[in-house]
Amino acid sequence: MSYIYRLAGENLELAEAELNSFLRSQGLEEKCERQKQLAFTDSEPSQLRRLGLVHEVCEKVEASELKVSGRYAVRAENLAEKEFDNKKNEKKLGKKLSRLANKVDLENPETVIKTYNTDKGLHHGVLIDKLPRGKFNQRSNEKRPYSSPISLDPVLARVLVNLSEAKFGETLLDPFCGTGGILIEAGLCGIGVRGLDIQEDMISGTRKNLEEYGIINHSIKKEDVSNALKHFDPDVIVTDLPYGKASRSENRPVQKFVELINEFDGKTVFMYDKPKLEDHRPQFELKVHKSLTRYIYKV
Ligand SMILES: C[S@@+](CC[C@H](N)C(=O)[O-])C[C@H]1O[C@@H](n2cnc3c(N)ncnc32)[C@H](O)[C@@H]1O
Structure with missing residues (x-):
């Protein structure tokens, strides 16, 4: 299993260092791999709410393996330099998932699928926690x-x-x-x-x-x-x-x-x-x- 952390703040090196130190405080030796505002780890995180410079954490999922059951919402975020049509991307993924007999619920979803558009391509994940900053x-x-x-x-x-x-x-x-x-x-x-x-x-x-x-x-x-x-x-x-x-x-x-x-x-x-x-x-x-x-x- 891999995880995606959406980092917060203007000083992303500091956010990365905080995350790496946090992992060590959990007894994990791994260092995250950072691509601008996103950081990736393979270690399973706990006590996530300790983090000060993270907005949210997702379990990383490949687009072809995205599955949901029950009520869901897709939320896209553009982190790339170029403009990106978030709404179009949300709709496209939403359509694919609703074919699997699920129901879109933007107000009160059971599962939130996140899509981050970056300069290096799209990353998808199932939201684990949105940190109450x-x-x-x-x-x-x-x-x-x-x-x-x-x-x-x-x-x-x-x-x-x-x-x-x-x-x-x-x-x-x-x-x-x-x-x-x-x-x-x-x-x-x-x-x-x-x-x-x-x-x-x-x-x-x-x-x-x-x-x-x-x-x-x-x-x-x-x-x-x-x-x-x-x-x-x-x-x-x-x-x-x-x-x-x-x-x-x-x-x-x-x-x-x-x-x-x-x-x-x-x-x-x-x-x-x-x-x-x-x-x-x-x-x-x-x-x-x-x-x-x-x-x-x-x-
Ligand atoms: C920059 S402030 C710390 C502010 C603190 N981080 C906070 O959130 O309120 C530095 C503190 O050091 C204390 N201080 C100065 N000289 C000290 C000394 N020799 N021994 C212990 N405390 C000292 C001051 O009374 C002051 O409260």
Whole structure:
């Protein structure tokens, strides 16, 4: 069996890396094969709803083997450079399938057949899951019990969690947890969450936010980053470093973070506002807006 993932977002390399890290978090060694917005795997996926940069997942089917029983709908999407008549394609496939005594039901189909037109030809699949990406908006900063302008966007936070390859049941530490943006997303993936921050209001705010989303496996402490491994023994570290003035303050958070990751032997994923941190170089550059760039590192 093969699977098709319809990737989301403008940074398709990041979406591909998220998917590959997600596969490893499921204990699968395979890497996806990407063709622009589509990625293909042979491994059977589970916990699909962990993914932040995927719209939907299909089981791949050859056109000649397409079969449905019961009510169905065909949905075509053009991903090629050239124009493509989606409606015509939907009708053509629909006609073929209705000859097999099925019934088209666009409102409430039992089976959805997807057809993606790409520069390399058509790909067909039976939709397994359409990921409810609107749920990320429901957790946006202003909708949480405790918020601050420093909070990380939930989709980006989820991608960082997945890049860490943390498995269900493992523990993740954010040593600069702020309002808990990363910890919320990790907790919702079934990962135990540990957090530190030097500000008391961030600590109480993070606890409130985690409880709002039903995340109970957490431990959040008011501490300096340099004490992280005295308190916790995490499987992975994922964080968003202090920026600007805060990063240069006399408590030297960034310097202490470098010491922490040198001592830590698990995977570390972090965001930073510079394209270099000591010997480390980022894997991804994100243009947040015209004058703001962030870099994602995986160590
Ligand atoms: C960029 S913010 C993190 C935002 C967070 N990702 C969120 O979604 O809210 C960085 C955080 O690091 C904390 N911080 C700064 N210096 C620290 C230190 N030495 N030890 C621990 N936390 C520190 C700040 O209080 C701030 O909340």
